[in-house]
Amino acid sequence: MPRTIDLAVIPGDGIGPEVTAEALKVLRAVLPADIELVETQYPFGATHYLESGEVLSDESLARLKQHEAILFGAVGGDPRDPRLAGGIIERGLLLKLRFALDHYVNLRPATLFPGISSPLAAPGDVDFVVVREGTEGPYVGNGGAMRIGTRHEVANETSVNTAFGVERVVRFAFETAQSRARKRLTFVHKTNVLVHAGGLWQRIVDRVATEYPEVAVDYLHVDAATIFMVTEPSRFDTIVTDNLFGDILTDLAGAISGGIGLAASGNINPDREFPSMFEPVHGSAPDIAGKQLADPTAAILSAALLLQHLGLADEAAKINGAVARDLAGRGEARRGTSETGDAIVAAIGEH
Numbered sequence: 001m002p003r004t005i006d007l008a009v010i011p012g013d014g015i016g017p018e019v020t021a022e023a024l025k026v027l028r029a030v031l032p033a034d035i036e037l038v039e040t041q042y043p044f045g046a047t048h049y050l051e052s053g054e055v056l057s058d059e060s061l062a063r064l065k066q067h068e069a070i071l072f073g074a075v076g077g078d079p080r081d082p083r084l085a086g087g088i089i090e091r092g093l094l095l096k097l098r099f100a101l102d103h104y105v106n107l108r109p110a111t112l113f114p115g116i117s118s119p120l121a122a123p124g125d126v127d128f129v130v131v132r133e134g135t136e137g138p139y140v141g142n143g144g145a146m147r148i149g150t151r152h153e154v155a156n157e158t159s160v161n162t163a164f165g166v167e168r169v170v171r172f173a174f175e176t177a178q179s180r181a182r183k184r185l186t187f188v189h190k191t192n193v194l195v196h197a198g199g200l201w202q203r204i205v206d207r208v209a210t211e212y213p214e215v216a217v218d219y220l221h222v223d224a225a226t227i228f229m230v231t232e233p234s235r236f237d238t239i240v241t242d243n244l245f246g247d248i249l250t251d252l253a254g255a256i257s258g259g260i261g262l263a264a265s266g267n268i269n270p271d272r273e274f275p276s277m278f279e280p281v282h283g284s285a286p287d288i289a290g291k292q293l294a295d296p297t298a299a300i301l302s303a304a305l306l307l308q309h310l311g312l313a314d315e316a317a318k319i320n321g322a323v324a325r326d327l328a329g330r331g332e333a334r335r336g337t338s339e340t341g342d343a344i345v346a347a348i349g350e351h
């Protein structure tokens with residue numbers, strides 16, 4: 001039966017548009033003739049804000065909610081531009097989307113593909129997925145500052161953790177662990193210091209664990225987790241953690257899996273009340289923007305996560321297979337962004 005995918009596309013700033021163009025190229029190439037991809041482009045990002053004054057209006061948000069899924073590039077402008085101070089784009093656009101669309105699971109797989117060199121690990125050593133909480137923690141903007149600019153300034157940034165919010169992401173993580181071959185879940189936090197939030201998380205992990213007897217659960221403090229991610233990444237299968245620890249751990253996970261240019265993510269609303277949003281883990285990379293130097297593989301693998309979420313597992317597997325074949329033969333030669341997109345499209349045709 002013919003099917004349509006109604007996709008919102010937010011390319012964003014810097015390398016965002018460059019890598020998103022390649023992800024769309026691959027999506028168009030992998031979908032069979034009876035699935036029509038309908039793309040609606042939205043201009044949001046720092047550049048659009050500086051031109052129009054809009055970060056993300058309520059009307060735009062309402063329009064985005066109508067789509068089936070969102071493909072997101074990356075946002076963020078010149079860090080020295082005072083008009084962009086205060087995380088106006090990061091908070092006002094990206095986090096606003098994650099919160100408004102209730103993306104309580106931020107799913108970030110880490111896989112070291114054959115053919116890719118990692119500072120320390122060997123292929124097969126890195127094959128885990130981070131289930132990062134996406135709507136709570138220190139990200140909620142519950143804070144404030146007083147006596148700003150004086151020697152007596154006080155600044156607070158409160159981490160908000162609710163039983164409801166923690167339980168739903170922990171349940172998702174157990175389901176994920178249960179579905180994977182090794183069935184191992186590592187809870188990462190800092191329960192020895194952040195005792196209030198840590199206590200809540202620990203009690204919920206312990207309680208939900210009783211419903212998943214096949215899943216082996218362990219715990220690591222986040223500082224120790226960074227050690228093992230470098231020295232023994234094979235110990236990880238599924239990781240569940242809060243919003244901030246998950247942010248930091250997944251850049252590290254990218255670095256040990258061949259680089260941030262390969263790290264994909266999905267901001268998922270498992271209840272399917274709102275569209276989920278798929279984006280590379282990396283940002284707008286102003287240092288390499290406009291030079292065709294960005295690796296679009298993270299954006300392309302994020303498109304595969306998007307297809308998986310929409311129930312198109314065969315097409316998602318085709319993209320993952322094409323990326324694996326391309327990476328295996330890529331070697332050390334430097335390639336341009338669109339050249340890499342073309343090579344992955346060509347690799348889809350090989351199977």
Ligand SMILES: NC(=O)c1ccc[n+]([C@@H]2O[C@H](COP(=O)([O-])OP(=O)(O)OC[C@H]3O[C@@H](n4cnc5c(N)ncnc54)[C@H](O)[C@@H]3O)[C@@H](O)[C@H]2O)c1
Pocket residue numbers: 015019073074075076077090094260261262279280281282283284285286287288293294295296298
């Ligand atoms: N999801 C997002 O939109 C997102 C995520 C992270 C950062 N940001 C924003 O992006 C801006 C830059 O942030 P940053 O420099 O901390 O992080 P970044 O991820 O943009 O860049 C970090 C380093 O990784 C490199 N890099 C990133 N993506 C790459 C790719 N695809 N191929 C090759 N190299 C790549 C960059 O050149 C840079 O050296 C900031 O405004 C930040 O707030 C946005």
Ligand SMILES: CC(C)[C@H](C(=O)O)[C@@H](O)C(=O)O
Pocket residue numbers: 090091094095247281283
């Ligand atoms: C840009 C920023 C708000 C964002 C985050 O911290 O979640 C980014 O670092 C990411 O990892 O997607």
Ligand SMILES: [Mg+2]
Pocket residue numbers: 247248251281
């Ligand atoms: Mg990050």
